[in-house]
Structures are given as structure tokens and as C-alpha cells.
Amino acid sequence: MAQSQDQELTERFETFFRRYYSDEVGALARQYPRDKKSLVVDWDDLYQFDPDFAEDFVRHPDQLQEAAEEALRVYDLPIDVSLGQAHVRVRNLGESTEIRRLRAEHMNTFVAVQGIVRKATDVKPKIQTAVFVCQRCGSEQHVPQGDGGFQEPYQCESCERQGPFQLDSEKSEFVDSQKLRIQESPEGLSGGETPQAIDVHIEDDIPGRVTAGDHVTATGVLRLDDSNTENDSPVFDHYMEGSFIEIEDEEFEDMEINEEDKEDIIEISQDPDIYETMVDSIAPSIYGHRQAKLAMLLQLFSGVTKHLPDGSRIRGDLHMLLIGDPGTGKSQLLSYIRHIAPRSVYTSGKGSSSAGLTAAAVRDDFGDGQQWTLEAGALVLADQGIAAVDELDKMAADDRSAMHEALEQQQISVSKAGINATLKSRCSLLGAANPKYGRFDQYEPIGEQIDLEPALVSRFDLIFTVTDKPDPEEDSRLARHILQTNYAGELNTQRSKVASSEFSEAEVEEQTEEVAPAVDPELLRKYVAYSRRNVYPTMTEEARQAIEDFYVDLRAEGQGEDAPVPVTARQLEALVRLAEASARVRLADEVTQEDAERVIEIVRSCLQDIGVDPETGEFDADVVETGRSKTQRDRVKNIRSIIGEIQEEFEEGAPIEEVLDRAEEVGMEASKAEHEIEKLKQKGEVYQPSQGHLRTT
Numbered sequence: 001m002a003q004s005q006d007q008e009l010t011e012r013f014e015t016f017f018r019r020y021y022s023d024e025v026g027a028l029a030r031q032y033p034r035d036k037k038s039l040v041v042d043w044d045d046l047y048q049f050d051p052d053f054a055e056d057f058v059r060h061p062d063q064l065q066e067a068a069e070e071a072l073r074v075y076d077l078p079i080d081v082s083l084g085q086a087h088v089r090v091r092n093l094g095e096s097t098e099i100r101r102l103r104a105e106h107m108n109t110f111v112a113v114q115g116i117v118r119k120a121t122d123v124k125p126k127i128q129t130a131v132f133v134c135q136r137c138g139s140e141q142h143v144p145q146g147d148g149g150f151q152e153p154y155q156c157e158s159c160e161r162q163g164p165f166q167l168d169s170e171k172s173e174f175v176d177s178q179k180l181r182i183q184e185s186p187e188g189l190s191g192g193e194t195p196q197a198i199d200v201h202i203e204d205d206i207p208g209r210v211t212a213g214d215h216v217t218a219t220g221v222l223r224l225d226d227s228n229t230e231n232d233s234p235v236f237d238h239y240m241e242g243s244f245i246e247i248e249d250e251e252f253e254d255m256e257i258n259e260e261d262k263e264d265i266i267e268i269s270q271d272p273d274i275y276e277t278m279v280d281s282i283a284p285s286i287y288g289h290r291q292a293k294l295a296m297l298l299q300l301f302s303g304v305t306k307h308l309p310d311g312s313r314i315r316g317d318l319h320m321l322l323i324g325d326p327g328t329g330k331s332q333l334l335s336y337i338r339h340i341a342p343r344s345v346y347t348s349g350k351g352s353s354s355a356g357l358t359a360a361a362v363r364d365d366f367g368d369g370q371q372w373t374l375e376a377g378a379l380v381l382a383d384q385g386i387a388a389v390d391e392l393d394k395m396a397a398d399d400r401s402a403m404h405e406a407l408e409q410q411q412i413s414v415s416k417a418g419i420n421a422t423l424k425s426r427c428s429l430l431g432a433a434n435p436k437y438g439r440f441d442q443y444e445p446i447g448e449q450i451d452l453e454p455a456l457v458s459r460f461d462l463i464f465t466v467t468d469k470p471d472p473e474e475d476s477r478l479a480r481h482i483l484q485t486n487y488a489g490e491l492n493t494q495r496s497k498v499a500s501s502e503f504s505e506a507e508v509e510e511q512t513e514e515v516a517p518a519v520d521p522e523l524l525r526k527y528v529a530y531s532r533r534n535v536y537p538t539m540t541e542e543a544r545q546a547i548e549d550f551y552v553d554l555r556a557e558g559q560g561e562d563a564p565v566p567v568t569a570r571q572l573e574a575l576v577r578l579a580e581a582s583a584r585v586r587l588a589d590e591v592t593q594e595d596a597e598r599v600i601e602i603v604r605s606c607l608q609d610i611g612v613d614p615e616t617g618e619f620d621a622d623v624v625e626t627g628r629s630k631t632q633r634d635r636v637k638n639i640r641s642i643i644g645e646i647q648e649e650f651e652e653g654a655p656i657e658e659v660l661d662r663a664e665e666v667g668m669e670a671s672k673a674e675h676e677i678e679k680l681k682q683k684g685e686v687y688q689p690s691q692g693h694l695r696t697t
């Protein structure tokens with residue numbers, strides 16, 4: 001009876017292959033086994049062929065998988081072609097199951113899960129049929145191997161003795177195998193949930209295609225892991241026996257946007273005051289910072305990533321740094337953006353290492369404890385999303401340096417424990433930091449108070465300074481806003497927690513209206529995902545001209561021989577990315593002149609805060625790019641040459657008084673000259689051979 005049923009299933013599959021996949025089977029026959037070993041079947045095609053048959057495949061995958069592969073073996077092919085060991089791999093299952101929703105009812109059924117590859121072992125040979133040779137009589141025994149540990153023969157079938165046996169690796173059958181750990185994608189989680197993971201075992205021709213950090217959809221059969229039976233525990237782990245792994249390139253695959261959401265999104269995009277509405281939706285409980293909020297909004301939408309014909313790529317992701325006094329709401333802004341961003345990873349400086357940010361090489365039970373495996377870090381997990389890093393200044397300088405490559409090249413190269421790999425890190429970085437001395441000093445230039453390496457700072461497209469200066473009017477507005485926010489929160493909490501609350505729903509709504517976001521956060525997440533998935537604006541001639549004029553006019557200020565370089569091409573690329581993001585906010589296909597002017601205003605404001613030589617008031621790119629303005633650089637050069645000249649005249653070196661006098665003669669203030677001498681001494685470029693004298697190294 002069972003045999004006739006199997007025969008019937010095989011015939012059904014044979015009919016299906018003839019009707020839907022005859023070309024693919026022919027191509028497989030030509031390329032098997034050197035170039036191709038599998039026929040990839042779309043589940044939708046199977047469902048179209050016979051819905052009940054497709055559902056049976058999900059419920060009884062083992063029986064139907066065997067029938068499908070048998071159908072390939074008996075398929076009418078040329079006499080000299082055999083598909084004896086070919087696989088049938090099923091992709092695109094009707095719907096995927098969340099990893100955290102996998103239950104006992106899913107055991108031994110066909111499921112699909114989506115997520116990000118957290119770890120991947122090397123591809124290793126796995127024995128399928130072991131051939132043992134009896135060392136007493138020389139006879140061979142074939143022992144099929146499963147997943148439950150290596151099986152040896154109990155006794156020789158020929159001489160009936162219990163060994164010893166020797167494995168004959170040449171006659172044994174091996175297959176490539178790999179183990180992946182797939183973790184839930186960040187966009188599928190609501191805030192605060194810990195992502196869960198599942199191990200996927202894959203074999204033969206599909207191992208070696210994915211690396212840590214790839215977003216994938218895996219289909220396969222959920223199995224019970226019975227390898228840990230020694231603990232006598234009735235609780236078992238599960239794993240997936242992978243049938244097919246598909247790399248997802250589309251952004252925010254997990255975000256479900258239905259027709260109703262789409263209508264709401266289109267309606268919001270047509271609002272004439274859309275930018276004000278959107279800014280009002282970003283952290284409404286935090287007062288002010290409207291320009292920084294607008295910049296964060298543009299970062300959420302991001303510019304367009306460009307792929308050029310020669311294969312090179314220009315990043316569209318925007319990097320932004322908030323640097324400011326304590327208590328100005330930087331961390332709250334970061335947290336809010338993290339929850340709005342469809343895909344995001346949050347980390348704090350003190351608790352992050354370079355391995356945690358990029359990738360760690362680990363040796364644990366996942367790789368059988370014998371081999372090193374790569375575990376993706378925060379910047380890799382945030383691929384195609386936002387990485388929010390708070391307290392950047394508290395991070396060790398060595399750990400911060402790991403971010404340089406991720407910010408500009410948008411990839412992370414790893415060479416650890418004999419592993420050489422390149423992981424994708426196509427994310428935007430939103431950083432927050434305090435100034436060097438904890439709070440801004442109004443008498444010191446802001447550029448000097450950023451306690452981060454210039455090489456890192458220069459990679460940020462926008463740097464916002466958030467200063468906290470007493471101002472009676474502004475303080476009064478801030479106090480009213482904070483008190484109103486807290487009062488609205490009190491009413492809402494009391495009404496939900498206390499049954500006998502005297503406040504009506506209408507009263508609560510009236511009070512919370514002022515601090516409620518203009519666009520619901522969940523809808524805003526979908527709006528961002530929809531825009532990034534569907535909108536790829538191009539620049540109009542007017543927008544290009546506006547950006548070019550701004551850049552050229554600024555550069556023209558640095559034409560004189562002694563003039564500093566006001567801006568570099570990095571700011572020009574930032575302007576382009578911001579303008580594209582501005583068009584994406586409106587779901588527009590064109591970047592207009594208004595978009596260009598809007599972002600020029602933001603960049604000009606940031607440059608005035610950071611990129612200005614405090615002594616001359618001129619724009620100077622070197623303040624950000626090198627951490628030192630041209631004026632300071634020239635002063636250092638002058639001081640070094642003065643010390644060099646005077647030290648030739650005196651045996652003990654150049655007297656400090658003489659150096660200061662000579663500096664004043666060339667128009668340098670004594671206090672500034674002393675300041676530069678101290679800096680040179682700290683760097684080891686100048687030393688004191690004796691009290692009151694200086695020499696250059």
C-alpha cells in the first residue's frame with residue numbers, strides 16, 4: 001500500500017516537472033554533477049499546480065522530498081544521463097514563520113524563516129556513508145551516518161568479532177556541510193525585545209554562499225536536536241535542516257505595508273507642510289533642536305546609493321554626530337530614532353569594543369569547539385539601517401578606530417584567527433558625544449573641544465553642537481514644555497492604572513495632544529521603509545546648479561596664498577546625499593532647487609558651528625579634517641622655525657624669553673605662542689635640555 005502511494009507521489013512530481021520545469025530539468029541534466037546538483041522549485045508553482053499537494057509538502061516534507069528526487073531519477077532523459085544524487089530544493093514558501101514563533105507543532109514540517117546570518121562555520125566535509133575495514137579478516141562494512149554522532153559497526157558481519165575497525169576514507173562517501181546561525185532581523189522586532197536565533201544545517205551544493213551579516217530567507221525542515229540526550233532532560237533544542245538559502249537584497253523585507261498603510265503614506269506625502277509635520281513627529285517630548293531633528297529625519301530616509309558602470313559604488317547613507325553639553329537630550333534623540341528606524345542597532349560607547357562593533361572571531365560549541373567562527377558585530381547587524389552609538393567619547397580610541405572603514409567604505413575587513421573575510425556594513429551612523437571637558441567652554445574654539453580623532457570626525461556628513469546656555473525666555477519655554485509633557489504622562493498613567501480616576505478620556509487626550517507626535521511612530525517607520533524601497537530621485541538641473549554655486553563660492557574664499565581651504569569634496573557629497581533624502585521625504589522622483597536650498601542651510605549652519613577658524617572667522621575645512629586650523633598650523637610652523645634659528649646661537653638651546661620676543665616681532669601674541677610651545681612639548685617635537693631653554697627634536 002505504502003509502495004503504491006510513493007509511486008503515485010513520484011508520478012505526480014514527474015507530471016509537475018514536465019509541465020512547469022522541463023527546461024530547468026534539461027539544464028540540470030547538462031550541468032550535473034560538475035556545475036549544478038539541484039533543481040530549485042518555487043513553492044508558488046507547486047501551489048498553482050495543486051494546492052492540496054503543496055500543503056502536503058509542508059506537512060510531510062520527508063516523504064514528498066523523497067518522491068520529488070525519485071521523480072528526477074526516473075525523468076525521461078538521454079540514456080547516458082543520470083540524476084542519481086540530484087536534489088530538489090524548494091524556495092519562496094507562502095509565508096515565513098518568525099523564529100520566536102517556532103513551536104512543537106512545527107517539528108518535522110517544512111518552514112521558512114527570515115533573518116540575518118549571525119555566525120557561519122567554514123564549509124567542512126561530512127561523512128554520509130562510512131566504509132570500515134575489519135583489521136582481523138579484511139572485510140568491508142558500509143555504515144550509513146546520521147546527525148546523531150559518528151556510528152561505528154558493532155561487530156564484523158564476516159568474522160563476527162568486535163573489531164578493531166579502520167575507516168577507509170577513500171571509499172567512504174562525503175558531502176560538503178556548513179552550519180549557520182540565523183538571528184531575527186532588527187526591523188521585525190518591537191523595541192526592547194531580545195532577538196532570537198536558530199541554527200540551520202546545510203549540505204552539498206548550497207554551503208559557502210552566505211557570510212555573517214547577510215539577510216537571508218531559509219527554507220527547510222524543523223528537526224529535534226537529539227544529540228544532547230546525556231543530560232536526561234525532557235527539554236530539547238531544535239534546528240533546521242536547510243533546503244534552500246536565499247540572500248535578500250531588498251531593504252526591510254520584514255516590514256509589511258498593506259493598502260491602507262499605502263493610502264496613509266501617500267496622503268502624508270502630499271501635505272504642503274510635510275517637513276514641519278515630520279520634524280514634529282521626531283521625539284516630540286524633547287523641546288527644540290528642530291534643525292538637528294530635520295537632519296535626523298533626512299538620515300532616516302538617506303540618499304540614494306549609486307552603482308556606476310565600472311562597478312564602483314558611492315554611498316547614500318548619511319553619518320551624523322551630535323556633540324553637546326550634558327542634559328540636552330542627545331541620548332533620548334538617539335533612542336527615539338532607533339525605534340523609528342525600520343532597521344537599527346543601538347550601542348553605548350562604554351560597553352562597546354572594536355570586536356563588538358565590527359566582528360568577533362569566537363570559538364564555541366557552535367563550531368564544534370575546534371574551529372573559529374565569525375560573529376557579526378553591531379555595524380554589520382545594522383546593514384542597510386542605522387547604527388546609533390551613544391557616548392562615542394567614552395569609547396577607547398583603539399575601539400573607535402575600528403569604525404573608520406565601516407563609515408567610508410561601508411564594509412568591514414576581518415583578519416582574525418586565520419579568517420580573512422569582508423563583511424557588509426552599509427549603515428548610517430548616528431553618534432552622540434560630550435565635549436572634551438564634559439561641557440563646552442565658550443572661550444575655547446569648538447573644533448578643539450571635540451575629543452575625537454580628526455580622521456573619524458571628518459567622515460561625518462553633519463556635526464551638530466548642542467550648547468546649554470542660560471536664556472530666561474528660552475528656559476521658560478523649555479520648562480513649560482517639560483512640565484506639560486510630564487503632566488500629560490501623569491494623566492495618561494493615572495487613567496490607565498487607577499480605576500476611579502477623575503479625569504475623562506477627552507481631558508487626557510486634550511493634554512497629550514500637545515506632546516503627541518504628528519505622525520504615529522509605527523506609520524512613520526512604514527513611511528521610511530516604503531520611501532527607501534520605492535523612491536530613487538534624480539537631481540534637476542536647478543538643484544545641481546544651486547549645490548555647485550554654494551560649493552564653488554565657498555571654495556573661492558580659499559583662493560589666496562595664505563587663505564585656508566574652506567570646504568572639501570566630502571561636504572559636496574554630503575550635500576548631494578542630503579538633497580536626495582529631502583526629495584525622498586516627499587516621495588518625489590526629482591530633487592528640486594528647494595531641496596538643495598533646504599540642505600545648504602543645514603550644512604552652512606553646521607559649518608558655522610564647527611568648521612570656522614575661531615581667530616579669523618573664516619570657513620576652514622582643516623578644523624574638522626585635521627583638528628587644527630590653518631592659522632594654528634602656520635603658528636606651529638613659525639614657532640618651530642624660530643626655535644630652530646635661535647638654538648643655533650645659544651649653547652644650551654633657545655631661551656624661552658627670546659623665543660617669545662621673536663614671536664611678538666612677527667605678530668604672534670605671547671599667550672598663543674606659549675600655548676603652542678606647550679603643545680609641541682606634549683607631542684615630543686620640542687624638549688627642554690635645561691630650565692628655560694628649548695630645542696627642536
